[in-house]
Every structure is written in structure tokens, then in C-alpha cells.
Amino acid sequence: MKSIIRLIWFDLKQELHPPVWIVMEWVVFAVQLGIYGALMSRLVTQMDDYLQFYAIGYVIMITFDIGSHTGRQFVEHAHEGRLPYLLSLPIPRWKLYLSVALQGGFELALLLIVPLFVTLSIIGNLTALSVTSAVATLFWLGFGVSGLMLALSFIAFRSADVYTAIVTALSTLIIRFSTVFYPLMFLPSSYANVAIFSPLTYGSDLVRLLLGFDPSVLVDPRIAVAVLTALAVGTLGLGSFLLRG
Amino acid sequence: MVAIETKGLTKLYGKTKALKGLDFTLNEGEIMVLLGPNGSGKTTLLLILATVLKPTSGTANVMGFDVVKHPTQVRQILGIAFQEARGFWRHKPMEILRFHATVCGVPKSKREALMEQILKDLELWDARGKLFMHLSGGQAKRLEVAKLLVQRPRLAIFDEPSSQVDLRGKRIIWDHIRKLRDDGSTVLVATNEVREAEYLADRITILDQGQNVVCQTVQRLKDSIAGGDIVELEVEAPKDNNIIEELSKIEGTYRVVASNENQLRAYVSMAEAWVPKMTNLCYQKNTRVLSVRVTEPSLDDVFLHFTGRVLGATTN
Numbered sequence: 001m002k003s004i005i006r007l008i009w010f011d012l013k014q015e016l017h018p019p020v021w022i023v024m025e026w027v028v029f030a031v032q033l034g035i036y037g038a039l040m041s042r043l044v045t046q047m048d049d050y051l052q053f054y055a056i057g058y059v060i061m062i063t064f065d066i067g068s069h070t071g072r073q074f075v076e077h078a079h080e081g082r083l084p085y086l087l088s089l090p091i092p093r094w095k096l097y098l099s100v101a102l103q104g105g106f107e108l109a110l111l112l113i114v115p116l117f118v119t120l121s122i123i124g125n126l127t128a129l130s131v132t133s134a135v136a137t138l139f140w141l142g143f144g145v146s147g148l149m150l151a152l153s154f155i156a157f158r159s160a161d162v163y164t165a166i167v168t169a170l171s172t173l174i175i176r177f178s179t180v181f182y183p184l185m186f187l188p189s190s191y192a193n194v195a196i197f198s199p200l201t202y203g204s205d206l207v208r209l210l211l212g213f214d215p216s217v218l219v220d221p222r223i224a225v226a227v228l229t230a231l232a233v234g235t236l237g238l239g240s241f242l243l244r245g
Numbered sequence: 246m247v248a249i250e251t252k253g254l255t256k257l258y259g260k261t262k263a264l265k266g267l268d269f270t271l272n273e274g275e276i277m278v279l280l281g282p283n284g285s286g287k288t289t290l291l292l293i294l295a296t297v298l299k300p301t302s303g304t305a306n307v308m309g310f311d312v313v314k315h316p317t318q319v320r321q322i323l324g325i326a327f328q329e330a331r332g333f334w335r336h337k338p339m340e341i342l343r344f345h346a347t348v349c350g351v352p353k354s355k356r357e358a359l360m361e362q363i364l365k366d367l368e369l370w371d372a373r374g375k376l377f378m379h380l381s382g383g384q385a386k387r388l389e390v391a392k393l394l395v396q397r398p399r400l401a402i403f404d405e406p407s408s409q410v411d412l413r414g415k416r417i418i419w420d421h422i423r424k425l426r427d428d429g430s431t432v433l434v435a436t437n438e439v440r441e442a443e444y445l446a447d448r449i450t451i452l453d454q455g456q457n458v459v460c461q462t463v464q465r466l467k468d469s470i471a472g473g474d475i476v477e478l479e480v481e482a483p484k485d486n487n488i489i490e491e492l493s494k495i496e497g498t499y500r501v502v503a504s505n506e507n508q509l510r511a512y513v514s515m516a517e518a519w520v521p522k523m524t525n526l527c528y529q530k531n532t533r534v535l536s537v538r539v540t541e542p543s544l545d546d547v548f549l550h551f552t553g554r555v556l557g558a559t560t561n
Contacts, residue, residue: 003348010344014335081331088295089348090320 003091007099012106022110025062029115032058046186049213055119056211057180060204062111063142068171070104071149075163078153097150097240104146105139112138123211134210140228141203147235148199154242174198179205183217202227246308248273248400248431249294253303256289256455263289265455266303271433273308276426278442279435280548281452287435288328290452291402294433295325307400324349324398328405328435330389334378338369338388341377342395349396356395363394367417382409390418394425401425403434407441419444439544449544453552466547472499473542473550474516476523478509481533488532495522507535516541 015021033055041051077083086096116135120126152167177191178198184205187195195201202224209221249271256264264286271277279287292298293305296316304311310318333341339360346356364370367387372380380388386409393401403422407415422445426432436442442449443463450460459466467473480488492501492511497519499512513519516539527534542550 006344006348010336010340077332080334081327081329082333084292084297084327085332087297088320088325089345090317090350091348092317 004095004099004102007086007091007096008103008106011103015107016110019110025111026114029058029062029118033118047183052119052123053183053208053213054181055115055122056208057204059112059115059119059138060141060180060200060207061175062115063108063138063203064145064171064175064200066104066108066111067142067145068149068167069107070100070146071153071167074100074150075153094240097236100150101143101146101236105142108139108142120211126211130210130212134207137203137206137210137228140232141199144199144203144228144231144235147232147237147239150239151235151242154239174200179219184219185217199227199231246273247271247306249305249307249433251290251303251305254290254293254300254305255302256286256293256298257301263455264293264300264303267452267455267457269450269457269460271431273431274426274429275447276422276432276434276445278446278449279433279452280437280439280442280449280544281435282437285452286455287437287452288404289455291325291404291433291435294319295323295402296320297325322398323400323402324393324396325402326389326393326404326406328408330385332377334376336377337374338364338377338380338384338391339373341388342391345392346395349398351395351397359395363391363421366421367391367394368414383411383414386410387414387418390421394421397425397428397430399429400431400433403432405436405438406434407438415441439548442544451548451551458551463544466544467542468515470542470547470550471514472512473546474513474519475540476511476513476516476520477504477538477540478511478523478534479507479536480509480527481535482506488527488530491526491530492523495519495526 033051037051037054037058040054041049044050047053074083077086087093089096116138120131149167152163152170173194175198177194178200179187179195180200184192184195184201196219202219205218206221206224206228209215209218209224215221247270249269251267251269254264254267254269255262267286267290269290279290281287289298293300294307294312296312296319299313304313306312307319308322310322312319336344342360342364343356346360351359361370364373367390369384369387369391372384377385377388386407390403390406393403401422406422407418410418419441422432422434426447432445434441434445446463448460448462449466451458451466459469461469489501489503489509492498492509495513497514499514501509501511503509511519511523520537520539524534524537
């Protein structure tokens with residue numbers, strides 16, 4: 001365990017000296033929520049609490065971005081020569097892989113702490129259990145996205161261009177065709193048919209359910225738990241397998 | 246004891262064969278230099294031994310551990326200084342070195358003193374607080390080498406350890422590598438620099454196009470070139486007109502030519518054995534030898550002899 005913490009901290013401490021990019025993400029969140037979110041909530045009349053819906057959606061998007069960032073960072077490390085060095089250290093491969101995923105988790109925690117606090121404050125009237133389970137869902141989703149991007153990152157060892165094209169296309173599809181910013185029931189059927197394949201649909205709806213949103217506009221939570229679990233376990237397992245090879 | 250043994254080691258990158266059934270052995274406690282041009286497979290071999298790459302076929306054992314079946318045990322035994330010192334752009338040399346030493350299990354009680362000593366020896370002490378991205382190429386390379394000098398692994402692998410380093414720095418690095426061997430480590434060095442190979446090697450393996458061409462001590466490699474040693478003789482005007490013919494009969498003589506009336510040039514194998522026989526013969530023939538100058542073949546000559554190509558050429 002010590003070696004995993006050491007690996008994570010070695011990189012993470014650099015990102016905190018000074019933590020400019022984290023603070024900037026918080027500022028962007030505040031601006032996005034205060035201006036865009038507030039205006040949109042006036043325009044969306046079919047929902048009473050669109051600002052809350054939007055705030056959670058934005059938190060989910062940050063979670064996705066950090067997961068993607070973890071995968072991209074892995075590719076950059078490979079191209080910069082850092083990966084061969086790490087692979088030559090006396091650390092089992094699975095620990096190395098876990099440390100990459102966990103580092104993504106810690107970065108996620110740092111980035112989310114303020115946006116999540118603000119979002120929960122807007123929603124209000126929450127129990128400790130609902131907040132804890134919502135946070136756990138976010139991390140589970142974050143692991144899943146990290147795993148997906150890490151598994152995809154192995155494409156980059158053959159072609160960085162193909163990797164960039166795939167990740168860009170996938171990110172666009174996963175975010176836009178999902179329930180991150182709009183409920184499934186309001187989507188046109190052609191959109192909805194695609195959105196049910198996006199992991200963000202299940203992540204965002206499960207978090208909303210745990211934070212007390214109306215279940216009738218959300219996807220089935222049992223399916224959401226199953227999809228997120230399959231994503232995290234499947235993609236992290238696949239990435240770990242590819243790294244061993 | 247054998248430190249490294251590879252049998253039929255092959256590595257393919259797509260259709261390109263980087264290693265072609267390489268058989269290679271390194272004994273414990275020696276410095277083995279892998280000498281070969283760019284593209285000869287040196288770095289690929291080192292990366293397979295360090296478990297960074299997997300071989301396509303064949304086997305490689307490090308201190309008895311198979312690199313594919315027991316990679317973690319292998320990595321606990323060896324350390325590698327890479328050809329390109331890259332990676333931690335926003336870290337400082339002291340932090341990088343401390344991280345490496347800690348992960349590689351250097352005891353805390355020795356760590357700081359050892360790091361200070363090595364950084365001072367490699368003239369990096371003043372740069373210890375700079376960001377890695379602000380180091381010069383030579384400083385970054387010395388830092389890469391410093392990692393292994395602090396780690397002191399049982400098997401130390403250096404990939405072109407003194408490239409980009411100035412002459413003074415090269416000598417410092419080479420002396421440290423030799424000291425590492427003297428302190429009990431086994432050392433494998435890959436280089437295409439003849440001077441580096443000559444200074445460091447207990448034995449040299451010449452790699453060419455992914456194959457082991459020859460493996461010997463430096464002296465034996467040089468001696469293995471028929472007529473590779475050149476002995477220049479200055480003699481008093483020979484009383485025996487057949488002296489050239491007589492000298493040509495000495496065992497190991499390739500040919501003898503007269504540069505002028507008093508000067509002869511003999512192309513021989515193993516000059517150290519040939520010269521005493523020559524002096525005996527001249528004494529018997531009453532021919533006084535005024536001076537003897539022996540020139541050995543260089544490793545460039547050795548490489549040319551075994552591969553038919555010059556060392557600076559790139560393998561395609």
C-alpha cells in the first residue's frame with residue numbers, strides 16, 4: 001500500500017504547488033452555474049428545479065473530464081518516457097495501474113469538493129446517507145470512465161492520432177447523448193435510444209435519485225448500479241490485463 | 246554464477262526484427278559492454294531484461310528469474326538508466342532521486358547522505374533545486390545515471406550512460422560505474438562509443454542487426470584480428486639480407502614490409518608474443534634493434550573486422 005501512496009503523492013503534490021488549475025475549475029463551475037445554469041432554469045419551465053438538475057449534470061461532467069484526463073495523462077507519460085521508467089520499478093503492474101486510477105480519484109475529489117458542496121447546498125434537506133452514497137456513485141463512475149480511457153489509451157501506443165480521434169468522438173457522444181443535462185423522458189426517441197448506452201446517463205440519474213429527485217424522470221436505479229459496476233470492473237480489469245501484456 | 250542468460254531471444258516490432266534469436270550470457274561481477282551501431286538491438290535487449298518489453302519468443306533469465314514469468318522479482322534485482330532521461334518535467338533532481346531511492350528500497354538511514362554524495366560527485370549538487378525541465382541535456386543524463394548509483398542494484402543496466410555528457414563528466418561516470426562493479430554489482434552497458442567500451446569493459450559483446458556477433462575481452466577481440474597488431478621496428482642496417490623472410494616465419498606474422506632500409510613494419514597477431522621472438526631472432530642474426538613501437542587495432546577495427554561495417558553506420 002505504501003508504494004501506491006508514494007506513487008500517487010509524487011505526482012499529486014506537484015499539482016498542488018500551487019493548485020491553480022483546481023481553483024480555476026471551481027471558478028468555471030461557479031460562473032457556469034451562476035450565469036448559464038440560472039438563465040437556463042428560467043427558460044426550462046417543464047421542471048421546477050432545473051438549476052439543481054443542471055448543477056448535478058455539471059458535477060457529472062467534471063467527473064467525466066477527470067476520468068478522461070487520467071487516460072490522456074497515461075498516454076502522455078508513455079510518450080514522454082515516464083511510463084518505461086515506472087514499468088522498470090520494483091512495483092507489481094497491478095499496483096502501478098491502481099495508483100494511476102486512484103490518482104484520478106484523488107484529483108476528482110479535489111476538483112469536486114467545492115462544486116459538490118455548492119450543489120448539495122442548493123438542493124438542501126439531505127441526509128448523510130444520501131450524500132455519502134451519491135459521492136460513492138460519483139467515484140464509481142469516475143473509476144469507470146478512467147478505466148475506459150486507460151483501456152483505450154493502449155490504442156495510442158500504436159497511433160496517437162487514432163486514439164485522439166476515438167476519444168474525442170466518444171466523449172462527444174457520451175456527454176451529449178446522455179441525461180447529464182436533460183431527463184431521458186424529455187428526449188426525442190432517436191436521442192433517447194442512444195442515450196441509454198451512455199454510462200453518464202446511469203451515473204447522473206443514480207446520483208439524482210440518491211439526492212431526492214423524482215424517480216419517474218430517471219432511469220431504473222438497479223440497472224444504473226449494474227451498468228456502473230460493469231463499467232468500472234470491466235474497463236479497469238481490461239486495462240490491467242493490457243498493461244500486463 | 247550467470248547473471249543474465251538469453252536463449253533464442255527474438256523481438257518483433259511489426260515486421261521489423263529488432264532481435265533475431267539472440268544468445269547472450271553475462272557473468273556475475275563483471276562489466277559487459279554491448280557494442281553496436283544504432284538500430285542493432287541494444288536498447289530492445291535492455292528493455293526486455295528490465296521487463297518493460299516482452300520478447301516475441303525465446304527466453305531471458307536474470308539471476309535465475311525468467312523475465313516473463315517472474316517480472317517483479319527481476320525488477321527487484323536490477324536497475325536501469327535509460328538512454329533518454331525524460332519524464333518528470335516539473336520535479337526537481339533531489340525529489341526525483343529521493344523518490345527513486347525510496348521506491349527501490351534504499352534504507353532511510355543511508356539515503357540522504359548517499360544522494361548528497363552522488364549529486365556532488367556528478368556535479369549536480371548546485372542544480373538539485375532546479376526543475377527537471379530546466380536542466381541541460383548533460384545534467385539530465387547525469388541525473389539518470391545518479392539514480393542507479395544511489396540504488397546500487399545487484400544488476401545495473403546503463404543505456405549509453407555518457408552520451409550528451411562532456412569529457413570530464415564522462416570520466417566521472419565511468420569511474421563510478423567501475424566502482425559499482427568493484428562494490429559487487431554486475432553491470433551491463435550498451436554503447437556505440439568505442440572509448441566508453443574500452444574504458445569500462447571486462448568483456449564486450451558486439452551486436453549487429455539483432456544478433457550476437459562475438460563476445461570476448463577487449464584484448465582477445467583485438468588479438469583475434471589476424472595481422473591486426475602493427476609492430477614498427479627500427480634496426481641497424483641488416484647484416485642478414487634475409488631478415489624480412491626470417492621475421493615472416495615467426496608464428497603469428499601476417500606480413501612484413503620494409504618502409505625503408507632501417508625500418509620494418511610487421512602486421513602480426515598478438516604483438517606481445519611476437520616481439521620477444523623477434524628480438525631473439527634479431528639477436529641470433531646479429532641485427533641490433535634500435536626501437537620497437539606496437540600499435541593495437543582499435544575497437545572500430547574490431548567492429549569492422551567482425552561485421553564488415555563501420556561502427557558509426559546505422560543498421561537498417
